Amino acid sequence: MEYEISLLTIVGISIIGALSLNMILGFCGQISLGHAAFIGVGAYTSSILTKSGVPFLLSLPGAMALSCLIGIIVGFSSLRVRHDFLAITTMGVSFLFTGVVRKQEVLGGEMGIAMIPDPGWGKLGYMVFVILLVVILAIFSLYLKRSWMGYTFDAVAEDEDTASIVGVNVASFKLIAFALGTAFAGLAGALYAHNVKFIDPESFGFIESITVLSMVVIGGTGSVWGVITAAAVLSVFPLWFQFIDDYKLLVYGTLLCIVMLFSPQGLSGIVADLKGRLVNSKEGLHAAD
Amino acid sequence: MKIKSIISCLFSVFVTSCFALTLFAADTIKIGINVPLTGFAASDGKSALNGAKLAAEQVNDAGGVLGKMIELVVYDDQASPKHSVPIATKLIEKDKVVVGVSGSYSGASRAAAGVYQSAKVPYIAAYAIHPDITRAGEYVFRTSFVGEVQGRAGAKLVGQSLGKKKAVLITLNNDFGKSLAAGFKEKAGDFGVKILNEYQYSIKDRQFGAIVARVRADRPDVIYATGYFFTAGPLVSQLRAAGVTVPIIGQEGYDSDTFIKIAGKSAEGIIITTSLDRDSDDPEAKDFIMQFEKKFNHKVDMVAASAHTAVKVAAVAIAKAGSPDRKAIRDAIAKSEVPASTGIISFNALGEVIKDVQVQVVRDGDFRRHSIIHDPVLLAPPTK
Amino acid sequence: MFIFELLVQGLIQGGIYALIAIGLTLVYGLLRILHVAHAGLYALGGYCAILITNASGSFGLALTCSMIIVGIIGMVVYRIFYQPLLDKAPFVALIASIGLFIAMEEIFRIIFGAYGLTFSAPPLQDTVVFLGIYLRQCEIASIVLAIGLIAGLSLFTKYSRIGIAWRATVTDPEMAESFGVDVIKVRYLNFFIGSMMAAAAGSMVALLNNLVEPTMGSVPSYKALAIIVLGGLGNVRGTLIASLAIGIAEAVGTIYLGNILDRDSIAFAFLIVVLMLKPQGLFSKG
Numbered sequence: 023m024e025y026e027i028s029l030l031t032i033v034g035i036s037i038i039g040a041l042s043l044n045m046i047l048g049f050c051g052q053i054s055l056g057h058a059a060f061i062g063v064g065a066y067t068s069s070i071l072t073k074s075g076v077p078f079l080l081s082l083p084g085a086m087a088l089s090c091l092i093g094i095i096v097g098f099s100s101l102r103v104r105h106d107f108l109a110i111t112t113m114g115v116s117f118l119f120t121g122v123v124r125k126q127e128v129l130g131g132e133m134g135i136a137m138i139p140d141p142g143w144g145k146l147g148y149m150v151f152v153i154l155l156v157v158i159l160a161i162f163s164l165y166l167k168r169s170w171m172g173y174t175f176d177a178v179a180e181d182e183d184t185a186s187i188v189g190v191n192v193a194s195f196k197l198i199a200f201a202l203g204t205a206f207a208g209l210a211g212a213l214y215a216h217n218v219k220f221i222d223p224e225s226f227g228f229i230e231s232i233t234v235l236s237m238v239v240i241g242g243t244g245s246v247w248g249v250i251t252a253a254a255v256l257s258v259f260p261l262w263f264q265f266i267d268d269y270k271l272l273v274y275g276t277l278l279c280i281v282m283l284f285s286p287q288g289l290s291g292i293v294a295d296l297k298g299r300l301v302n303s304k305e306g307l308h309a310a311d
Numbered sequence: 312m313k314i315k316s317i318i319s320c321l322f323s324v325f326v327t328s329c330f331a332l333t334l335f336a337a338d339t340i341k342i343g344i345n346v347p348l349t350g351f352a353a354s355d356g357k358s359a360l361n362g363a364k365l366a367a368e369q370v371n372d373a374g375g376v377l378g379k380m381i382e383l384v385v386y387d388d389q390a391s392p393k394h395s396v397p398i399a400t401k402l403i404e405k406d407k408v409v410v411g412v413s414g415s416y417s418g419a420s421r422a423a424a425g426v427y428q429s430a431k432v433p434y435i436a437a438y439a440i441h442p443d444i445t446r447a448g449e450y451v452f453r454t455s456f457v458g459e460v461q462g463r464a465g466a467k468l469v470g471q472s473l474g475k476k477k478a479v480l481i482t483l484n485n486d487f488g489k490s491l492a493a494g495f496k497e498k499a500g501d502f503g504v505k506i507l508n509e510y511q512y513s514i515k516d517r518q519f520g521a522i523v524a525r526v527r528a529d530r531p532d533v534i535y536a537t538g539y540f541f542t543a544g545p546l547v548s549q550l551r552a553a554g555v556t557v558p559i560i561g562q563e564g565y566d567s568d569t570f571i572k573i574a575g576k577s578a579e580g581i582i583i584t585t586s587l588d589r590d591s592d593d594p595e596a597k598d599f600i601m602q603f604e605k606k607f608n609h610k611v612d613m614v615a616a617s618a619h620t621a622v623k624v625a626a627v628a629i630a631k632a633g634s635p636d637r638k639a640i641r642d643a644i645a646k647s648e649v650p651a652s653t654g655i656i657s658f659n660a661l662g663e664v665i666k667d668v669q670v671q672v673v674r675d676g677d678f679r680r681h682s683i684i685h686d687p688v689l690l691a692p693p694t695k
Numbered sequence: 696m697f698i699f700e701l702l703v704q705g706l707i708q709g710g711i712y713a714l715i716a717i718g719l720t721l722v723y724g725l726l727r728i729l730h731v732a733h734a735g736l737y738a739l740g741g742y743c744a745i746l747i748t749n750a751s752g753s754f755g756l757a758l759t760c761s762m763i764i765v766g767i768i769g770m771v772v773y774r775i776f777y778q779p780l781l782d783k784a785p786f787v788a789l790i791a792s793i794g795l796f797i798a799m800e801e802i803f804r805i806i807f808g809a810y811g812l813t814f815s816a817p818p819l820q821d822t823v824v825f826l827g828i829y830l831r832q833c834e835i836a837s838i839v840l841a842i843g844l845i846a847g848l849s850l851f852t853k854y855s856r857i858g859i860a861w862r863a864t865v866t867d868p869e870m871a872e873s874f875g876v877d878v879i880k881v882r883y884l885n886f887f888i889g890s891m892m893a894a895a896a897g898s899m900v901a902l903l904n905n906l907v908e909p910t911m912g913s914v915p916s917y918k919a920l921a922i923i924v925l926g927g928l929g930n931v932r933g934t935l936i937a938s939l940a941i942g943i944a945e946a947v948g949t950i951y952l953g954n955i956l957d958r959d960s961i962a963f964a965f966l967i968v969v970l971m972l973k974p975q976g977l978f979s980k981g
Binding site: 053099102103105106107109110111113114115117118120121122124125228232235236239268269271272274275276277278279282283286 | 727784789790794802956957963967974975976
């Protein structure tokens with residue numbers, strides 16, 4: 023069972039990371055190629071806190087707060103630049119994060135931080151805790167999507183100029199999206215750090231940002247269920263796909279390409295498509311009657 | 312539309328087939344190994360895996376252990392701690408390996424070490440150098456040097472054997488380079504070596520023009536440059552092309568045939584501290600080099616030798632323990648006295664290896680023996 | 696004197712960046728696609744150069760072949776991966792491109808081996824001492840090649856018919872089409888030239904390092920994106936200046952900022968500061 027438990031823990035943490043990006047990219051339409059940096063901020067914050075004796079549960083809000091704070095700062099950049107410029111700015115944030123952490127001896131520098139204390143709930147307990155948080159975050163995401171705030175996010179994502187004309191305060195909604203998304207990214211980071219118990223700058227590099235991003239995009243930006251499914255599948259992908267060992271990353275890269283080429287809406291697009299066709303063919307049958 | 316549904320169909324078949332696949336194996340004794348087979352560390356992963364495979368094959372040809380064959384269970388961890396943790400759990404839980412071996416880098420090994428320790432399964436890191444790996448607990452061992460130890464050997468080599476007094480450090484900015492440089496700096500003073508300057512570079516750099524220009528202005532007697540073959544090759548050629556002729560001291564990261572291929576003539580005379588002696592009289596090392604080059608048609612390197620050593624230590628310990636009991640095997644590993652391709656392997660209380668440092672020099676396009684540093688006091692690994 | 700040396704080293708590096716980034720900015724200027732896989736073509740250029748040199752013994756021939764082969768593959772990449780995505784959201788093409796780049800790196804590893812390839816007898820390695828500066832012939836060659844190609848490109852777009860059509864398309868695709876410019880042809884040409892220049896950069900880097908690895912493209916891939924943004928997306932002259940500036944900043948930064956910031960982060964630190972001050976890049980049009 024332990025293997026399944028550890029897999030589920032990883033899946034859960036990935037889902038939290040992906041859902042947090044989904045709030046920024048999916049709901050509010052602001053692309054971020056630097057999401058792993060916020061996960062990293064959370065991981066480093068909570069590790070340093072627990073290593074200095076703070077209880078694990080108390081370190082979580084700390085991680086979320088700091089991550090959120092930096093997220094808001096980066097969010098300000100989304101007020102200055104848009105679209106491709108924002109993509110590259112956030113990419114820059116990702117590279118800058120690893121570049122700076124690497125050189126900080128306080129943060130362990132290149133050696134990273136090892137021996138991060140265990141929360142002490144056993145593997146099963148930790149998994150249950152993570153899954154619980156996933157459920158809460160999923161419910162919160164679904165709620166947010168259908169709330170007035172979600173609709174406003176939609177308007178900003180759709181066309182921010184029009185949104186501002188009809189009186190939406192675009193700037194503050196973008197900042198809220200960044201604040202929420204990065205706070206939960208911090209949570210994902212803290213959970214990751216206390217699961218793996220070793221962190222180094224490379225663990226939160228640009229590749230990780232892309233991994234999280236591909237979960238959201240393959241799942242279908244904005245679709246909570248799609249993102250959860252994609253995060254679950256992609257996070258265990260490297261482990262299931264051991265049997266094609268040498269071709270694993272090749273398959274992964276090709277998959278990204280194929281999904282984008284044939285279904286840019288991601289999984290949720292495929293599902294919607296199939297549903298639509300199912301309804302159509304049923305209607306066709308009825309028509310034949 | 313049709314293409315779309317075919318693709319999504321194929322995709323689902325693909326995903327479900329992954330569940331269905333299980334490997335059936337005969338009654339064997341399993342040794343688990345995590346190596347980076349894809350991604351940026353794939354070249355070291357491949358060498359490590361080949362070394363490990365050879366070791367398993369040799370043990371099996373000699374009749375296996377406890378009357379059974381050894382089976383290597385191999386998983387690709389992409390040198391990432393994120394992947395190595397579930398892999399470690401899978402090896403322990405699903406594959407029921409009796410010993411784990413890491414053929415991977417520090418991050419992945421450090422993260423996996425915790426899992427092995429808490430499951431009380433012995434784990435041997437072949438060449439990862441992070442000092443914290445063995446601190447995970449009494450079940451974790453390492454068959455190669457901690458970075459600091461090898462750095463200290465470098466200081467002795469520079470100050471005593473070569474008699475050079477003014478050094479410039481060119482340090483690779485990762486755990487490998489940093490810990491080597493730390494060891495070098497710690498002992499440099501003791502051997503009368505003055506450090507003029509230290510420059511850092513990142514693992515992705517291949518162009519060192521700025522550093523080279525600066526080093527030339529520093530006029531050192533000797534250069535202590537940490538790196539892997541793919542950074543060291545270009546670095547050494549660029550230093551030589553700029554007219555810097557002083558000795559360059561490298562470490563086990565240089566220890567690959569590809570280094571010599573990249574640096575070409577510039578590689579001549581480069582001295583490195585490493586674990587593998589090409590001119591060894593020791594039958595173990597000689598046999599390993601011969602067999603490896605025959606089997607894989609690729610020259611040996613330090614990584615391959617280290618992984619070979621780690622698997623061999625594991626196999627010998629299983630035989631000595633007399634049963635596949637993980638605790639008994641751990642105790643047997645702790646008391647190891649195993650002749651292997653990288654020397655006679657024994658461990659201190661922390662699980663760090665105690666052995667001599669091999670100094671090799673490049674001559675006529677091959678690594679050759681330069682000297683051996685035997686200094687148990689200087690080379691004493693950390694004990695806690 | 697030492698600063699002068701750093702400057703020269705920065706220019707060598709900057710010239711390489713320019714060759715890569717100009718292709719990228721051309722693609723962006725025309726199609727609004729962030730073409731990450733461009734760096735895969737750059738690495739492919741390096742592989743072609745080494746394989747053909749080792750087979751034929753002539754680096755000149757290898758360079759030419761590599762540029763043509765990669766140029767053609769660049770057009771194929773456009774046809775298969777980008778053409779279907781032109782009307783989709785911009786990050787769709789970006790992610791497809793990242794996927795393609797990952798796949799390309801893996802293909803290189805599987806076909807050419809994880810250890811990388813080297814020249815069996817690397818040409819142009821002798822040292823030339825010039826004003827007290829030690830330069831290898833290949834370093835001089837890479838500067839000369841960069842200047843030649845970029846000058847050639849600017850002459851081509853200024854004076855040749857198709858070059859003018861191309862510039863017109865970049866400025867205003869619809870207007871150009873209504874004046875009878877074959878936009879599809881211009882796109883293929885764009886990818887051919889951009890990829891060709893990346894191949895030239897890859898070949899020169901292969902020669903400078905005497906090594907190509909599967910992951911060779913990973914550094915320039917994202918850094919080149921930073922450079923083209925600094926240069927004002929789609930602006931060739933701005934890209935050229937930004938490339939040289941980053942090259943020099945990195946050379947100087949390696950020595951003086953080594954303890955604070957990674958060399959690879961310098962470009963991005965630069966980028967963020969500039970974008971916050973001038974959201975359209977340093978050399979934006981208008």
